[in-house]
Amino acid sequence: MPPLQRRLRSASLPGEVDLKTFGFGLEAFGLLVLRFPRAFTALLAVSLVACVASLPNLRFDGNILSVLETDGEAFQNYRRVQRDFRDFSRDLGIIVRADDLYTPEGIEKLRNLHLDLTLIDGVEGVFSLFSSSSIDPGSGAVIPAIPERIAPGTDVKSLIARAAKENMLVEQLARPDRNAALISIESPFSEAAGRPPDPAPVHALIEEIRELAPPGLQLDFVGYPLMRADAVEALISDQFLLTSVGIAMVFAIALITFRAVGPALICALPALTAIIWVLGGYGLSGTPINYLSTALPTIAMVIALVDTIMVYFSWLGYRQEGVANHDAIVSAILRAGPANSMNMVTTAISFASFALGGNAAMRQLAFLGSLAVVISFVVVLVVLTLALHFVGDRIRVEARKPFFAALGPMVARLSQTRTRGLTAASIVITLVFLPGHFLIGEQHLVTAQLPAASEAAKGERLASEIFGGVAPIYMILPVPKGHSWSDDGALTTLEKAENEFGHEIGDKRVFSLTQVRDAGLSGEKIADIFKDAPETLAGRFISEDRDEFLITGTVPYGMEPDAARAVAENAVSRLATQGIAGAKVTGYPILASTEIPKLVGSLRQSFVWAIVLGIAVIAAASRAPLVALATLLPNLVPLLFIETALWLAGEPMDVAHIIALTIAFGITVDNAIHFINLFLADVEAGMDDVAAMRSSLTEVTPALVAATLMFIGGSIGTLFSSMPSVFNLGFLIIIALATGLIANLTLLPALILTFRRLTPRGLRLA
Amino acid sequence: MMEVRDLTGSAGRIAAIAALTLGALTAHAPAQTDGAEFLSAYAGEWRGSGETRPDPRSEPTRVTCRVSAIFDENAGALRNKGRCGTTRGTRDLNGTLRLDGANLTGDFLGQAAASGLVNPRARIDQNMIVSEAEVPDGAKMVRVRTFLTHPEDGSFRVQSQYFDRDANQWIVAGELEFTRQ
Numbered sequence: 001m002p003p004l005q006r007r008l009r010s011a012s013l014p015g016e017v018d019l020k021t022f023g024f025g026l027e028a029f030g031l032l033v034l035r036f037p038r039a040f041t042a043l044l045a046v047s048l049v050a051c052v053a054s055l056p057n058l059r060f061d062g063n064i065l066s067v068l069e070t071d072g073e074a075f076q077n078y079r080r081v082q083r084d085f086r087d088f089s090r091d092l093g094i095i096v097r098a099d100d101l102y103t104p105e106g107i108e109k110l111r112n113l114h115l116d117l118t119l120i121d122g123v124e125g126v127f128s129l130f131s132s133s134s135i136d137p138g139s140g141a142v143i144p145a146i147p148e149r150i151a152p153g154t155d156v157k158s159l160i161a162r163a164a165k166e167n168m169l170v171e172q173l174a175r176p177d178r179n180a181a182l183i184s185i186e187s188p189f190s191e192a193a194g195r196p197p198d199p200a201p202v203h204a205l206i207e208e209i210r211e212l213a214p215p216g217l218q219l220d221f222v223g224y225p226l227m228r229a230d231a232v233e234a235l236i237s238d239q240f241l242l243t244s245v246g247i248a249m250v251f252a253i254a255l256i257t258f259r260a261v262g263p264a265l266i267c268a269l270p271a272l273t274a275i276i277w278v279l280g281g282y283g284l285s286g287t288p289i290n291y292l293s294t295a296l297p298t299i300a301m302v303i304a305l306v307d308t309i310m311v312y313f314s315w316l317g318y319r320q321e322g323v324a325n326h327d328a329i330v331s332a333i334l335r336a337g338p339a340n341s342m343n344m345v346t347t348a349i350s351f352a353s354f355a356l357g358g359n360a361a362m363r364q365l366a367f368l369g370s371l372a373v374v375i376s377f378v379v380v381l382v383v384l385t386l387a388l389h390f391v392g393d394r395i396r397v398e399a400r401k402p403f404f405a406a407l408g409p410m411v412a413r414l415s416q417t418r419t420r421g422l423t424a425a426s427i428v429i430t431l432v433f434l435p436g437h438f439l440i441g442e443q444h445l446v447t448a449q450l451p452a453a454s455e456a457a458k459g460e461r462l463a464s465e466i467f468g469g470v471a472p473i474y475m476i477l478p479v480p481k482g483h484s485w486s487d488d489g490a491l492t493t494l495e496k497a498e499n500e501f502g503h504e505i506g507d508k509r510v511f512s513l514t515q516v517r518d519a520g521l522s523g524e525k526i527a528d529i530f531k532d533a534p535e536t537l538a539g540r541f542i543s544e545d546r547d548e549f550l551i552t553g554t555v556p557y558g559m560e561p562d563a564a565r566a567v568a569e570n571a572v573s574r575l576a577t578q579g580i581a582g583a584k585v586t587g588y589p590i591l592a593s594t595e596i597p598k599l600v601g602s603l604r605q606s607f608v609w610a611i612v613l614g615i616a617v618i619a620a621a622s623r624a625p626l627v628a629l630a631t632l633l634p635n636l637v638p639l640l641f642i643e644t645a646l647w648l649a650g651e652p653m654d655v656a657h658i659i660a661l662t663i664a665f666g667i668t669v670d671n672a673i674h675f676i677n678l679f680l681a682d683v684e685a686g687m688d689d690v691a692a693m694r695s696s697l698t699e700v701t702p703a704l705v706a707a708t709l710m711f712i713g714g715s716i717g718t719l720f721s722s723m724p725s726v727f728n729l730g731f732l733i734i735i736a737l738a739t740g741l742i743a744n745l746t747l748l749p750a751l752i753l754t755f756r757r758l759t760p761r762g763l764r765l766a
Numbered sequence: 767m768m769e770v771r772d773l774t775g776s777a778g779r780i781a782a783i784a785a786l787t788l789g790a791l792t793a794h795a796p797a798q799t800d801g802a803e804f805l806s807a808y809a810g811e812w813r814g815s816g817e818t819r820p821d822p823r824s825e826p827t828r829v830t831c832r833v834s835a836i837f838d839e840n841a842g843a844l845r846n847k848g849r850c851g852t853t854r855g856t857r858d859l860n861g862t863l864r865l866d867g868a869n870l871t872g873d874f875l876g877q878a879a880a881s882g883l884v885n886p887r888a889r890i891d892q893n894m895i896v897s898e899a900e901v902p903d904g905a906k907m908v909r910v911r912t913f914l915t916h917p918e919d920g921s922f923r924v925q926s927q928y929f930d931r932d933a934n935q936w937i938v939a940g941e942l943e944f945t946r947q
Contacts, residue, residue, distance in 0.1 A: 111828065114853050115815070115828055115830040115851055115852070115853065116830065118830065118849065118851025118852070118856040119831070119849050119851055119856075123856075125856070126851070126853075126856070128853065130853035130854070131853055131854050136823075139823050140821075140823055140904075141823040141824040142821070142824040142825075142827075143824075144825075144827070144853075144854075148825050148828065
């Protein structure tokens with residue numbers, strides 16, 4: 001008699017079930033649902049109506065810097081610039097290109113564009129190579145860096161090149177060799193001012209600019225408002241994509257598995273409910289979906305599908321044995337429920353471990369992820385139980401050979417005939433891949449989080465390629481004690497700081513008040529001017545309280561972390577040797593270089609905790625520590641394999657990567673749990689290890705293969721995501737699941753057998 | 767790196783001249799009906815471009831403006847909003863020109879833009895608003911005047927001049943042509 005049927009028969013009715021309590025008894029909730037089906041149906045209906053009604057309230061947060069928001073000094077300095085000087089996050093760059101841009105006609109088109117930009121509502125400032133001028137010391141006349149009139153036949157490229165030698169703004173904003181120029185505008189989009197860069201207004205502004213541009217100029221846009229707008233748009237389209245592809249895949253997989261519409265629909269219902277509950281939860285609570293949490297509904301959906309399939313298969317087995325529908329539901333919940341419960345606990349632990357990352361975005365992901373996993377567990381116990389309760393009697397339960405049934409005996413033979421070899425292989429493979437864990441570097445490029453085909457990403461690529469990057473980097477310098485900010489002493493100190501900063505990132509890449517002074521204005525005159533100047537202008541140079549100077553530079557967003565750290569440390573330490581203390585360097589590259597290693601480091605730490613806690617929970621629940629310990633290597637191998645592959649491919653460990661690996665661990669360990677659940681049940685039933693191994697592998701292999709394929713199928717939508725982080729998340733989880741399945745079906749049985757052989761029977765707890 | 771100076775200094779003066787140019791007026795109108803008719807002709811959306819000098823010593827720079835003017839018949843007032851910009855700065859414009867009996871009071875572009883003007887006065891002469899005032903330039907006061915043509919065929923012109931004492935002649939400081947949008 002096949003093991004499944006044998007065991008089903010031996011535990012066919014409630015009260016006769018003698019399986020190990022492997023899930024803390026949480027599956028009992030399903031029995032409660034079964035006891036009050038009408039009440040839970042009403043609750044389910046109300047919850048679905050509330051969730052669906054809240055879907056239009058879904059909000060999307062495109063803040064791709066959120067993972068960098070910490071209490072650390074680097075981030076606080078970054079915020080200080082926004083708060084005390086000016087909100088630079090509203091700056092939008094326009095990359096203007098034309099083959100004839102640096103001809104007398106082309107340059108006038110560029111000037112006209114600049115002038116037209118000044119008239120756009122909400123645009124507070126426009127800066128281009130025409131913005132620069134100086135004061136003639138003799139006459140006091142304003143001398144523009146670029147002449148107001150350019151005569152026909154003028155060699156404009158040479159003219160610009162000469163101007164660039166004298167003038168930093170021209171140097172930064174003009175690229176005659178690339179027929180390109182950069183115009184910077186202060187857009188109206190400022191969260192601090194209550195106008196966040198939502199997609200519609202940002203794209204309306206861009207459209208308006210395109211419409212007023214003289215013919216022949218090609219415009220591309222770059223900057224944080226566009227990044228956020230594009231990120232939000234991608235999140236919205238992703239949510240539709242992930243949901244629709246996920247639903248289609250769930251139904252298709254269920255249909256293929258059961259080859260009948262009824263069971264397919266029943267098994268799809270919990271997964272669909274999981275999506276609605278998770279999305280509805282966002283809508284009802286007003287929690288915005290961000291680029292880290294956008295995949296959670298899909299993950300919840302797929303977990304729910306896999307758990308559903310496990311319970312459904314169990315129910316089907318009982319029904320095929322002739323058990324009445326109600327009793328079959330109870331038995332199925334008691335048999336498959338503990339593993340589902342344990343899966344929920346370990347996956348929730350994996351998500352919860354992100355809270356140790358010490359940052360609000362990670363804590364939110366930890367909470368939302370854990371909640372999504374709990375939802376997927378509860379939803380199966382509610383929706384599947386109710387569905388089977390109401391329509392289970394009408395489902396045909398003729399015996400069909402499960403998919404992949406032939407794999408079970410094959411895998412069982414392998415683990416028993418190659419036990420030593422597989423045990424040795426697990427250790428060797430772990431050791432081979434282990435160095436990758438330590439060799440892989442860390443990086444989090446803001447541009448890598450943007451949809452690759454987005455306007456923002458294109459703009460960033462162009463800006464880096466043509467202008468050497470437009471990521472602002474700042475030095476904050478306290479006004480020397482005993483000086484007023486506008487006196488000569490203070491400005492001389494500022495000049496020294498600017499020189500040191502410029503020495504690090506390039507002389508022509510920094511500007512401060514000293515250049516205003518050098519253009520012909522005394523400190524006194526500058527002070528006079530700033531009295532009436534808008535704060536957005538004065539804030540480019542001096543804090544609102546006039547206690548600190550700001551020196552601004554630009555570097556690529558993708559600046560190497562080590563280089564960024566060196567810039568900050570060298571500039572500050574050289575100033576200190578000159579007796580100038582208190583300088584601080586901040587900006588995205590500094591943030592990324594200091595916060596990302598800390599963040600990835602703490603996430604890796606969290607990952608270790610997730611593994612330790614996951615295995616400890618399995619050990620506690622199964623009361624079989626040896627068996628639990630054996631799960632370590634097979635579930636580490638996929639992750640070490642991925643880290644090594646990334647390292648070999650030259651890919652640094654991004655925040656999305658480590659998140660994917662942690663979630664993947666939580667899910668792959670589920671395979672081990674399902675297997676251990678059955679193995680221990682068989683041992684408990686009196687089988688010896690070898691027989692229990694054979695019988696449990698024969699039973700569980702087809703289900704795990706099917707479940708993994710379902711998981712992969714349900715997650716396939718992530719591979720179509722325009723967000724690289726979502727793609728990476730989905731891709732790495734899929735790879736981890738596939739390799740995890742192989743490892744759990746081959747290495748884990750061998751390790752369990754070896755561990756148990758090496759341990760005297762009396763010392764085994766199970 | 768002179769955008770600071772230009773935004774607050776040059777552009778301020780540009781705006782002051784523009785204010786005068788566009789009629790920072792406290793003027794005697796020929797008659798209530800005529801005045802109302804005259805002002806109402808400026809109602810509409812206007813876009814202007816041309817040149818103006820940051821100050822008498824500097825070369826003219828390109829300037830562009832947009833003005834949205836609404837004539838309130840009941841109040842006998844022309845309300846204007848808009849913005850002027852050069853490559854070195856911008857200035858929002860906001861003003862009201864009101865008929866007060868036989869007089870015109872208020873200013874076309876608002877106190878902020880007209881604050882640099884001293885003793886502004888105007889008259890309607892030969893189908894133009896002719897405004898005159900003084901504007902401080904260092905320690906000296908420079909006489910400025912502006913001619914604002916009556917809208918015709920969807921456009922009007924503005925020419926501002928300053929008096930060069932050394933040359934003893936009026937010099938064109940700037941000229942803009944506005945077209946109805």
